[in-house]
Amino acid sequence: MNRTSAKAAVLGTAVLALTACASTPPQGATTAEAKGGAYTWWDPYPQHDAGSAWAKRVGACGQQAGVTIQRTAYDTTALTNQALLAGQEGNAPDVILLDNPAVSTLADAGMLTAMSDFGLEVNRFDKNLITAGELDGKTYGIPIGANTLALYYNKKILDAAGVDPETIKDWVSLNAALKKVKEAGKKPITFAAIGTEEGSFQFLPWFWGAGAQLTQLDSPQAVEALQLWSSWLKDGLAPNSVISNSQNTTWEEFLTGEFAFAENGTWQIDSAAKAGFPTGIVQIPAKAGGTAPTPTGGEFITVPVQKDTKRYDVTKKILECMTTPEGLVETGTTFAYYIPSTADGQQAILAKEPSLKPWVAAVQSAKGRTSDNLGTKYPKISEALWTGVQKALSGAASPADALKEAQAQAKQATGN
Template sequence: MTNSTSRRALAFVVAAAAVMSLAACGGSSSAKDDKTIEFWDPYPQKTADSSWQAFVEKCAPDGYTVKRVGYAQSDLLNNLTTAVKANNAPEIALIDNPKMPTAVDAGLVTDIKAAGVDVSGYDENIEGPGIVDGVQYGVSYGSNALGLYYNPTVLQKAGVDPASITDWDSLNAAIEKVVNAGFKGITFAGISGEEGTFQFLPWFWGAGGKLADASGSTAEQDALDLVSGWVQKGWAPKSVATDNQSAAWDLFLTGEYGFSENGSWQAESAAQEGYEMIPIPGKDGGVAPVPTGGEFITIPTQKNMSDEKLAATVKVIECLVDGDNLKSLNDEMVYLAAKSDVRAEQVKENEVWKPWVKIVESASGRTTDVGLKYEDISAQLSEDLQAALNKA
């Protein structure tokens, strides 16, 4: 990592200053309302009259107000970088899963455990991206995941038993039967950028791929051959090269396709249509690991935060993830909680979550093993995917 040691040293010093409330003179933060806790999230679609807004504001401690600001996912980190440099950062920021090492490396976030947040009891695989060099910089309250949806009506007419799909060969055989029966095969998102990489990773990991040795590996080539082969054969639409996950799902909702790789956030929509889901199969069998999704709650770097303000900030975070609120938070985001007992409650309340539990529990953090290097790895995988899909 470029300058990672010095940057993390700076982040540690600033975090210690925040936790120990070492006084600093001047700075723009002196102009901030000391009784307002600013809260940034990447959910601009959740408006001021949304249930999310009410949920966040309700967590304000006595005597404090929570001011929520929603930024587009692509803008939040840039705005946070500017705010930290100006010593005008929010007290809380929700950062996208794969961006955590970037935020840590830039000194934008602090040691959340040292700040006093209880980080015990969470699933290690979900929390992995928020832990850098053994220090936990954020708390992930839950995760979404990817699965292989199917249309039971289409499969029945094509003579396909979904239970027979256990590896890539049997999946290809099933798609071929669907197409031969007069239907369309499979939709997925191959769009350039992280969203396309996100959907490509289960196939890459399912072929035994390792992110540390991704581009040019046998696993990458096998996965590229698989998904581009679907396009070459006409089993997947040529639009996959530009389709995001919403566009891929819209195609599946036409009822013309047998399969769609998509996320757990579509579970309710799928249930309404009578669609079902199986885990994405590995190349030679078993369940392919999928990437964890979701965001991390973080405490951005502050040069001068009082003990009282820090304690109030911690109370807001713990309110969001404490007890029944953790379930409410994940229900709001359509995620599966990062604690097994809360997931069990979600399943008890809504059976649609049942097949997703094992997928989430075996999911992998994209940056857990490779840290900041993931940015370049993801970009190269995306480039290779685009080349394969556009050549198909």
């Protein structure tokens, strides 16, 4: 999430991520240099250099498998483009760590090996998480962890406004809380509605929480979700800046101490703990009550097709090392925080960090963006969705008209 980027060009347009990494030169050896006696690993974490805890974590799994891992780090867009190119040239690395919406794109291009082809057990991974790595009934990647969204709150503002966050259970109670904050002279809520994948990512909990489906962007439920967001701007409960807000700028707004709520993700846990005011989180509520499904962010380990299939035996050992309960906890805490993608891993991280309990619950109810077998159709649908959200929030069209146009755009782009 805080390590991923916007959509790539050409074939890479099907790969959408959530926030931008700085473009950094690759670290480590090329595939051709390493194939002799080492195993090659590509990931989207250029901010973690060779001396980082992450690099050591990857290296240790190689050592446990009896090989040396030579790691190359690209930003997400460059990684996806390089992966597609390497697949076309037959020179792919042994392992690629991909943002989860990219898995179906590379699988559809025929460059990934199904987990079943080299005997890796996937049933232990949470079904709602691993579906993002599935295409046409086969699993092409496994999650190293997951992050997702919730509502952070400023306890000082809520106390002053007489709002108990525990009472926020549905849209009615949330709206009541926001109005109390405004009446107390404070700013109620901020979020990211920027015209990129980040905007879709932040809108999806409200969209899904209303009961809408990505196959029908203009359903009555979808319109209700967009009407909710639009009403917040119209009624002064959210600032107009949300139209151009990224998740990072939204978080910067929240850290000023002026907002009661901000929609943001697991990756802000450490930052929230260091804020100059007490914070907490509540789950994003569904319209009629309960927790809304939130989209999953996070990377999947994938295995590109190799001409020498004997390499898969060692690759399997590397993947198993990365995804033991202990391994998932180590990855989760290295990135502060990823929630482990298995029940055993979640229990293990809670034993170490009990405060993560609300985030574990959020991940357990989350949903992959490419789920429902959307696969490579998702990026086209998402672009139509964020375009519609932008039109409605800017006042260029009503929520109903904006989503009617969005549905037409998605239908034309996907062919159905």
